[in-house]
Amino acid sequence: MWSRLPVKEKKLMDVKLGELPGWILMRDFTPRGIAGAFQRGYYRYYNKYVNVKKGSVAGISMVLAAYVLFNYCRCYKELKHERLRKYH
Numbered sequence: 001m002w003s004r005l006p007v008k009e010k011k012l013m014d015v016k017l018g019e020l021p022g023w024i025l026m027r028d029f030t031p032r033g034i035a036g037a038f039q040r041g042y043y044r045y046y047n048k049y050v051n052v053k054k055g056s057v058a059g060i061s062m063v064l065a066a067y068v069l070f071n072y073c074r075c076y077k078e079l080k081h082e083r084l085r086k087y088h
Contacts, residue, residue, distance in 0.1 A: 007019050007022055007023050007026065008023070008026040010023065045059070049062065
């Protein structure tokens with residue numbers, strides 16, 4: 001299915017593999033553009049999982065899981081060192 005949208009206006013999932021380098025080069029990598037991307041991502045997440053009529057713990061639990069994973073990745077070097085140490 002062929003899309004008439006310009007490459008710049010396509011979402012990442014709609015970009016074909018051959019169009020990917022051109023799509024990446026058209027992105028706004030200024031501090032304002034990066035902040036805008038994070039803001040759009042936050043509002044999209046908030047409206048999808050937190051700001052709903054019938055909510056659950058799914059939205060908050062995903063944030064907690066990401067926090068735990070991030071801290072584990074950050075401390076992996078020290079944890080690996082502790083794991084290999086022999087205790088007598």
